[in-house]
Amino acid sequence: MSFAPSPFAAATIPPELVGFTIVAAVVAVVALLVALVAALKRRGLRPHPAVWLREPLEPWGSMVLAGLVLLPLVLIAARTVHLTALVPLAYGCAIALVITRSDELGGLRWVAVDDDGVHWRTLRRSGTVPLREVIGVDGYKQAGGVPRVWLADGTHLTLDRQPQARLVAAGIDQLSMSFRPAL
Numbered sequence: 001m002s003f004a005p006s007p008f009a010a011a012t013i014p015p016e017l018v019g020f021t022i023v024a025a026v027v028a029v030v031a032l033l034v035a036l037v038a039a040l041k042r043r044g045l046r047p048h049p050a051v052w053l054r055e056p057l058e059p060w061g062s063m064v065l066a067g068l069v070l071l072p073l074v075l076i077a078a079r080t081v082h083l084t085a086l087v088p089l090a091y092g093c094a095i096a097l098v099i100t101r102s103d104e105l106g107g108l109r110w111v112a113v114d115d116d117g118v119h120w121r122t123l124r125r126s127g128t129v130p131l132r133e134v135i136g137v138d139g140y141k142q143a144g145g146v147p148r149v150w151l152a153d154g155t156h157l158t159l160d161r162q163p164q165a166r167l168v169a170a171g172i173d174q175l176s177m178s179f180r181p182a183l
Contacts, residue, residue: 017072020072020075024068027064027068028068031064050112050113050114050168051110051111051112051168052110052111052112052162052164052165052167052168053109053110053164054107054108054109054160067091067094071091074087074090074091075087107158108120108121108122108157108158109121109122109123111149111157111159111165113131113168113171113172113175115131116128116130117129117130117131117133118134118157118172120157129157131172131175131176131179132152132176133151133152133153134149134151134152134172134176134179135150135151135152136150136173137149137150137169137170137172137176138150139169140165140166140169140170140173144161145161145166146158146160146161147165147166147168147169148169149169149172
């Protein structure tokens with residue numbers, strides 16, 4: 001009789017990670033279902049050359065995955081310094097940071113351009129910038145570049161690397177050219 005482990009033996013989960021494994025599996029299944037529903041809803045939409053819409057799950061999906069990857073590392077670090085009671089506090093602070101800074105973390109969700117100007121929306125705010133206040137658009141001509149719309153007040157609207165975002169940035173650049181001073 002041999003006590004060598006069989007290559008086909010079932011792997012056992014350490015008792016202290018059983019709860020985390022169950023939570024990670026539930027979060028992963030829910031994230032996959034949400035992504036499937038979003039993909040099915042988006043399937044029939046035709047892109048409009050003057051409207052850019054961010055993928056609905058970003059950056060929240062990335063944050064959930066980062067939490068699932070970072071939680072075991074935080075637990076290991078807390079156990080090595082014998083401060084496991086601080087782990088819930090650290091995650092509570094991280095959740096509070098995400099909730100209070102959601103506009104900055106989430107960024108732009110939607111941008112559209114027409115004769116009235118550039119219309120934008122974040123998770124909680126929206127607004128319109130007249131075309132005469134657009135002083136430049138860059139990043140859309142290079143493949144893989146991030147389009148940015150520079151405004152007269154020194155701020156900028158940052159889109160993402162989607163082809164649709166580059167198309168909308170080109171439209172904003174063309175429409176705003178007539179308001180820019182000649183060089």
